[in-house]
Structures are given as C-alpha cells and as structure tokens.
Amino acid sequence: MIRFEGVLKAYGSLEVVKKLDLHVLEGEFLVLIGPSGCGKTTTLKMINRLIEPTSGKILVNGQNIMEMNPVTLRRKIGYVIQQIGLFPNMTIMDNVDLVPRLLGWDREKRINRVYELLELVGMDPEVYANRYPNELSGGQQQRIGVLRALAAGPSIILMDEPFGALDPITRENLQDELKNLQSKLNKTIVFVTHDMDEAMKLADRIAIMKDGEIIQLGSPESILRNPSDDFVLEFIGKHRVNSCELEKVESIMKTNPVTTDPDRKGTEMLALMKRKGVNTVLVVKNDKQLIGVVTIEKLDNKQNLTYKAEYLADTGLPVITAGSPAREAFDLLVSQKLEYLPVVDQNRGLLGLVTRTSMVNALASVVWGEEELS
Amino acid sequence: MSAVFSIALEHLWLSVAGVFLACVIGVPMGIVILKIRVLAGPVMGVIDILQTIPSLAMLALVMFFFGLGNMSLITALFIYALLPVVRNTFIGLTGVKSELLEAGKGMGMTGWQLLWQVQLPIALPVILAGFRVAVVTSIGIATIGTLIGAGGLGEPIWRGIQLVNTPMILSGAVPAALLAIIADYSLGLLEKSVVSRGLQVKNTN
Ligand SMILES: Nc1ncnc2c1ncn2[C@@H]1O[C@H](COP(=O)(O)OP(=O)(O)O)[C@@H](O)[C@H]1O
Ligand SMILES: [Mg+2]
Numbered sequence: 001m002i003r004f005e006g007v008l009k010a011y012g013s014l015e016v017v018k019k020l021d022l023h024v025l026e027g028e029f030l031v032l033i034g035p036s037g038c039g040k041t042t043t044l045k046m047i048n049r050l051i052e053p054t055s056g057k058i059l060v061n062g063q064n065i066m067e068m069n070p071v072t073l074r075r076k077i078g079y080v081i082q083q084i085g086l087f088p089n090m091t092i093m094d095n096v097d098l099v100p101r102l103l104g105w106d107r108e109k110r111i112n113r114v115y116e117l118l119e120l121v122g123m124d125p126e127v128y129a130n131r132y133p134n135e136l137s138g139g140q141q142q143r144i145g146v147l148r149a150l151a152a153g154p155s156i157i158l159m160d161e162p163f164g165a166l167d168p169i170t171r172e173n174l175q176d177e178l179k180n181l182q183s184k185l186n187k188t189i190v191f192v193t194h195d196m197d198e199a200m201k202l203a204d205r206i207a208i209m210k211d212g213e214i215i216q217l218g219s220p221e222s223i224l225r226n227p228s229d230d231f232v233l234e235f236i237g238k239h240r241v242n243s244c245e246l247e248k249v250e251s252i253m254k255t256n257p258v259t260t261d262p263d264r265k266g267t268e269m270l271a272l273m274k275r276k277g278v279n280t281v282l283v284v285k286n287d288k289q290l291i292g293v294v295t296i297e298k299l300d301n302k303q304n305l306t307y308k309a310e311y312l313a314d315t316g317l318p319v320i321t322a323g324s325p326a327r328e329a330f331d332l333l334v335s336q337k338l339e340y341l342p343v344v345d346q347n348r349g350l351l352g353l354v355t356r357t358s359m360v361n362a363l364a365s366v367v368w369g370e371e372e373l374s
Numbered sequence: 375m376s377a378v379f380s381i382a383l384e385h386l387w388l389s390v391a392g393v394f395l396a397c398v399i400g401v402p403m404g405i406v407i408l409k410i411r412v413l414a415g416p417v418m419g420v421i422d423i424l425q426t427i428p429s430l431a432m433l434a435l436v437m438f439f440f441g442l443g444n445m446s447l448i449t450a451l452f453i454y455a456l457l458p459v460v461r462n463t464f465i466g467l468t469g470v471k472s473e474l475l476e477a478g479k480g481m482g483m484t485g486w487q488l489l490w491q492v493q494l495p496i497a498l499p500v501i502l503a504g505f506r507v508a509v510v511t512s513i514g515i516a517t518i519g520t521l522i523g524a525g526g527l528g529e530p531i532w533r534g535i536q537l538v539n540t541p542m543i544l545s546g547a548v549p550a551a552l553l554a555i556i557a558d559y560s561l562g563l564l565e566k567s568v569v570s571r572g573l574q575v576k577n578t579n
Contacts, residue, residue: 071484072482079481081477083471084473085477088496088573090491090572099481
C-alpha cells in the first residue's frame with residue numbers, strides 16, 4: 001500500500017530520516033513511535049509530500065508519489081494533525097465536506113456524506129452540522145478532524161499525534177472510537193504517537209524509531225516479547241512488567257471445574273454441589289463438550305429437581321477460547337459482571353474455568369511478584 | 375439645510391473614494407507581500423514614511439501633480455488610507471494559524487483555495503478594522519481639502535474661521551463629526567454581518 005524504499009531526508013548535513021525501508025500493508029494500522037525529534041512527523045509528511053525526501057522512493061499503490069500531482073495525491077489521503085486545524089470560519093458541515101467539495105461532488109451527495117459521518121461518531125447532524133468549531137469541545141473538535149479526513153473515502157489516513165492535546169479521558173474515548181471505526185472501515189492508517197499505551201491499544205504493527213531509523217518493527221506483542229535492544233526495552237518499560245497482558249487465559253484458569261453429564265437429575269446435581277461446595281456445575285456432553293451451566297438458584301424449585309441437567313442448563317453463557325489473552329477474560333468478567341468464565345477449545349471442548357478468584361490471584365502475582373503466590 | 379446635506383454627501387463621497395481606491399490597490403498589495411515575503415519590509419517601510427508626511431504638506435505635494443480640485447484630495451486620502459489597509463491585510467493574513475495552512479495544504483487545497491477559503495475569511499475582521507480606521511481618518515482629513523479647491527464640509531469650516539462666524543463653522547464641523555461617528559458605527563455593523571459567525575461567537579465551553 002505504502003512503500004518506503006531507501007528514503008532519506010536531510011536538512012543540510014543533518015539526516016533526520018535515514019535510509020528508511022518500510023512497507024505499510026493494506027488495511028493495516030501502523031503506529032510510528034519514538035522520542036521527540038526522532039523523525040516521526042517527517043516520515044509521515046513525506047507520504048503526502050508536505051515534505052519531500054532528499055533521496056529514495058515512496059510508492060503509494062505501486063505509484064511513485066514524486067511522479068504524481070501533489071494536490072491530487074493529498075486529496076486521496078486523509079490527514080489529521082495534533083492541533084486539529086478545523087477552519088474557524090466554516091461550519092462543521094463545511095469543514096467535514098472540504099475534500100469532497102474540492103473534488104467537486106454534488107451538493108446532495110456531500111450533505112448525505114456529512115450526515116452519515118456525524119452519525120457514525122454519535123453526533124446528531126441536526127445539532128452539529130451548522131455549528132462552528134469554537135462551539136465544540138476539544139474532543140468533539142478532534143472527532144470532526146477525524147471525520148474530515150474520512151470524508152472523501154480515502155483508503156489511506158495519516159494521523160500525527162491526533163489525540164496528544166486531549167485530556168486523558170477524552171483521549172481514551174477517541175482511541176476507542178478510532179479503533180471501532182477502523183474495524184468497520186478497514187483503512188490503511190499510519191499513526192504517529194509518543195505514547196506507548198496508545199500504540200499498544202491501536203496498532204496492528206508498531207515501528208519504533210530512534211534518530212531517524214526504525215529500530216524495531218512488529219506486532220505489539222512481538223515487541224513486548226522480544227525487544228530488540230535496551231532502547232526498546234526502556235521505551236516499553238512499564239508494559240513489560242505488566243506481563244499479565246501477555247499471558248494466555250490457560251495460565252490463569254482452574255483446570256478441574258465441577259462437571260456433570262447431561263442425564264443427571266436436578267436432585268443429583270444438588271447433592272454434587274453440596275459435596276463439592278460449589279454453587280454451579282458445568283454440563284458437558286461426552287465428557288468434554290460444554291453444553292451449559294446449572295446454578296443453584298435453578299434448583300431452588302421442586303419441579304426443576306426432577307428434570308435432567310440437559311434441560312436445566314443455561315446454554316447462553318459467555319465463554320472464552322483457549323489462546324486468548326488473559327486480559328480478555330478479565331475484561332469480560334468485569335464488563336459483564338460474570339462470576340466465572342469457562343475456557344473452551346475450538347470445538348467447545350471444556351478446558352477449565354476462570355473465576356474472579358483465579359483472576360485476583362493472577363493479578364496479585366503481577367503486583368506483588370510470583371513468590372508470594374501460593 | 376439641504377445645502378449642508380448635499381455638501382456632507384459630497385464630503386462622504388470624497389473620503390470613501392480615497393479609501394476605496396486604497397482597498398482596491400492595498401488589499402492585493404497585502405496579499406503580494408504575504409506571498410513574496412521579502413517585499414514586506416520595503417513596502418511597509420515606504421507606506422510608513424508616506425504616512426508621516428503632514429497632511430497639509432501632502433496636499434501641497436499632491437496638488438503639484440494633479441492641480442487644484444477633488445482629484446488631488448482623493449489621491450492624498452488614498453495615500454493615507456494605504457497604510458491601515460495594507461498593514462491590516464498583511465497582519466490579518468499572517469495571523470492565520472500555521473496549523474490551518476498545514477491542514478488545508480495537507481488535504482489538497484491549492485494556494486489560491488487556501489487564500490480565498492481560509493486566509494481571507496479569517497483575516498477579514500482585521501482587514502475591515504483597517505478599512506474602518508481609514509474611513510474615519512479620511513473624513514477628518516477631507517475637511518482640509520478645501521485648501522486645494524476640493525469640495526466637502528471643509529469649505530464652511532474654513533470660511534467660518536476666516537469670517538469669525540461660529541454658526542458657519544459649526545454648520546461644517548458638526549456634520550463632519552456626525553459623519554465620522556455614523557460611518558464608524560455602520561462599518562461596525564457591516565463587520566458583524568460579513569464576518570463568519572465562527573469567528574465572532576465566544577467559546578461556550
Ligand atoms: N525544516 C527543518 N529544518 C531543519 N531541521 C528540521 C526541520 N524540520 C524538522 N527538523 C528536525 O528534524 C528532526 C525530526 O523532526 P520530526 O520529524 O518533527 O520529529 P518527531 O515528529 O519525531 O518529533 C528534529 O530533530 C527536527 O529538529
Ligand atoms: Mg512530531
């Protein structure tokens with residue numbers, strides 16, 4: 001999609017980007033990260049020719065951008081900057097449909113597009129289309145900044161620290177929204193930040209830059225697992241300690257949950273629960289395949305006691321697939337207020353159970369270290 | 375009374391004509407020195423010097439080229455109005471935040487599109503403020519136009535002074551003052567109506 005081939009940018013004798021080779025894949029969310037002054041913005045701006053390389057080639061969709069008209073090129077690439085840069089003299093409508101207007105779309109199509117986009121981020125077009133930027137909060141303004149970049153439907157979006165100036169809560173919201181948008185729209189995004197949290201959250205791949213060079217390129221996980229040198233190690237510092245994020249759900253699950261086969265009656269299950277001191281049993285078929293769960297509340301009913309487990313089982317409970325990060329189990333437990341979460345394999349074969357207790361133990365080991373975990 | 379009214383109208387016409395010419399030439403000049411930045415210093419310098427010439431001296435100099443009459447007055451007013459018009463155009467345009475230019479350029483606006491759709495609309499309040507100053511100043515200066523044979527409210531004032539006739543002085547001075555006040559006020563209204571609401575409303579957050 002975007003290919004840098006030996007791209008060099010120098011100001012006088014100062015090489016700010018050194019012989020860069022990078023291939024940004026189609027539909028990929030690539031984050032450029034590194035300390036201030038390492039050449040991130042320069043790299044980004046060379047893609048839409050706001051800065052021109054001293055030597056080397058940049059190809060977009062296989063075409064050398066130096067052979068394209070810069071204005072045409074830029075209209076095909078969305079651009080979002082940290083300072084937002086909405087035009088204060090234009091309404092939200094006019095700001096968002098700027099590129100479609102430059103491209104000569106007809107009016108009706110433009111209005112429809114703006115309405116569609118505003119709805120996409122939950123801003124009522126009737127309320128906001130005719131407002132001016134200074135009537136919006138910072139977070140709302142940058143939402144519009146992102147919509148403006150999306151308006152003409154470019155397949156590539158460049159973002160230079162777009163959320164850097166927002167307060168932390170707004171920033172998180174916009175990150176979530178962007179991630180959500182990306183999963184719907186599948187753009188190729190090059191995103192500059194110096195915030196590792198942000199990179200971890202958003203990136204498909206992260207390129208870590210230092211002094212004009214990419215020193216490591218890979219998925220967030222692979223960078224955390226195998227930092228290439230001390231610089232990277234230091235840069236990702238706190239994320240490495242937070243190894244919980246890397247752990248698979250299997251490592252924190254209990255492997256011997258109380259189970260029953262589908263033929264067992266309610267009375268028998270009640271006895272089983274008493275004996276084992278639990279208030280739920282998992283119903284499994286053929287010793288393995290998870291059907292559902294029966295809770296003790298379900299058995300607090302004379303009639304239900306005579307039914308088989310098969311009919312009593314609640315089959316709609318959320319499960320998590322082995323191999324998922326433990327983090328996901330944690331999010332599910334918290335967000336859905338679950339007491340437990342069965343871990344299954346690809347064929348819904350029961351492997352174990354993550355409970356709130358096992359989660360707390362896992363967290364404790366992160367916070368206080370392994371040795372204290374009994 | 376109607377005589378005073380027609381003289382006042384003539385006075386207004388003369389003042390505005392000079393300023394209008396200054397706008398026609400001065401706004402493009404402001405744009406040119408924005409685009410060709412090396413010219414900004416010299417151009418502003420020359421205009422500044424012109425501005426320091428005392429008005430009587432200016433009239434005399436202009437008269438040297440254009441003779442007696444309205445033409446000389448309009449030319450002098452034009453020269454005086456040039457400073458606020460050119461300077462405010464230049465200041466207004468350079469005051470547009472660089473991130474707006476970067477955003478616009480990055481989205482594929484051409485230089486002219488940026489100028490017309492972003493820079494000039496944003497600079498407009500400042501340009502209009504310059505225009506307003508120029509009009510009010512011109513109305514004042516135009517009262518000495520009578521010394522080089524131009525029309526306007528200067529005539530009753532100067533004649534009144536020579537004849538020590540206070541009512542006659544007032545019949546020129548009062549309308550001239552009113553004219554300046556009314557012009558200032560209406561240009562304020564004009565500014566409100568032509569400047570984008572987005573540049574006027576206060577941030578409500
Ligand atoms: N126009 C310029 N002239 C000289 N040096 C520049 C210019 N623009 C950027 N630089 C230098 O290039 C380096 C990289 O800048 P930049 O890409 O903006 O860094 P980052 O975005 O990673 O903070 C910095 O050291 C900066 O000072
Ligand atoms: Mg930067």
